[in-house]
Every structure is written in C-alpha cells, then in structure tokens.
Amino acid sequence: MVTDTAPTPLETELRRLAGAVPDPELPVLTLEELGVLRGVRVEGPGRVRIELTPTYTGCPAVEAMSSDIERVLHDHGMEHVSVVRVLSPAWSTDDISAEGRRKLAEFGIAPPRSHAADGPVALTLSVRCPHCGSTDTELLSRFSSTACKALRRCVACREPFDHFKEL
CATH class of the missing domain: 3.30.300.130 (Fe-S cluster assembly (FSCA))
Known part of the structure; x- marks a missing residue:
C-alpha cells in the first residue's frame, strides 16, 4: 500500500x-x-x-x-x-471483489473459487458452468484467450466457457 x-x-x-x-x-x-x-x-x-x-x-x-x-x-x-x-x-484471485466475480459469471466466465486461508481444503475441484450452473464440466485447454483463463466445456449444456484460474 x-x-x-x-x-x-x-x-x-x-x-x-x-x-x-x-x-x-x-x-x-x-x-x-x-x-x-x-x-x-x-x-x-x-x-x-x-x-x-x-x-x-x-x-x-x-x-x-x-x-x-x-x-x-x-x-x-x-x-x-x-x-x-x-x-x-x-x-491473488482472492483480490477479485464479490462484484467482480458476479460480473465474470454474468459475462459467461466462470469466476475463480475463493480460498479460505484457515478453512478446509475442498475435496472437489469442480467448476460451475456460468451458463446453466452445472458442475459437470471438463477441461479443454489449460489456456484460453489469456494466460489467466482456461477453456472448459459444460457436459450438461455442451457450451464452452472460460474459467478464470485460481492463483
């Protein structure tokens, strides 16, 4: 600061x-x-x-x-x-505001998951589809239009989408 x-x-x-x-x-x-x-x-x-x-x-x-x-x-x-x-x-992706995360999802980009500094580590690494909300998604490419995003596809609705990777 x-x-x-x-x-x-x-x-x-x-x-x-x-x-x-x-x-x-x-x-x-x-x-x-x-x-x-x-x-x-x-x-x-x-x-x-x-x-x-x-x-x-x-x-x-x-x-x-x-x-x-x-x-x-x-x-x-x-x-x-x-x-x-x-x-x-x-x-860190934890620096993205709640409003920023909402806008990413609204724009069709799955926002990064939040990290809990003292909380338990999540057992699932699912990424929610920003189009239909399903967590049944698959990784197509580790990189998308920018290095900070990955390309995924929803198995449920078959739509491709970007996922803002967690850092």
Missing part, C-alpha cells in the same frame, strides 16, 4: 477514477474489481502516485492499464501521474 494514513478526499476521488478504468483483457471488470489497484497518494499539487499490482509478473496488460490510468487522471487535472508496479504482496 502507498500509505498507512487515511486517504484524503482528493485521493479517494482519484482512486475512484483510476479504479473505474476497465481491465484491457476483461473489460467487463474495472481495475478496482479485479483487485490490482493497490494505492493512490497525492505527492503534491498536480502530482499523484498510483500503485498497481499485475495479475502475474509478465502480464502484458499492465502497460495498457498504466496508460489508461494516466489518461483518465490527466483528463481530471493531474499533470504528473506516476504509475508504479508493486509486486509484493503478490496479486
């Missing part, structure tokens, strides 16, 4: 603006819903520092995310926008 102190009203507004930027690979999600926006700090008049954690170290979308954040904040009066990558703590 950028700061341990409470955000200023301006930082809160800038976070809202930066967080509303759509993910370039999954435009159904905002960067806030994806959980990659880690911090916002105003460093002086017209100067802001944004911390962004990629979904994985080599994520090609980070450049587009950074450019989109810079454009939005420039359009709202910030002359100097610095977007920095923060690799620790690493991003």
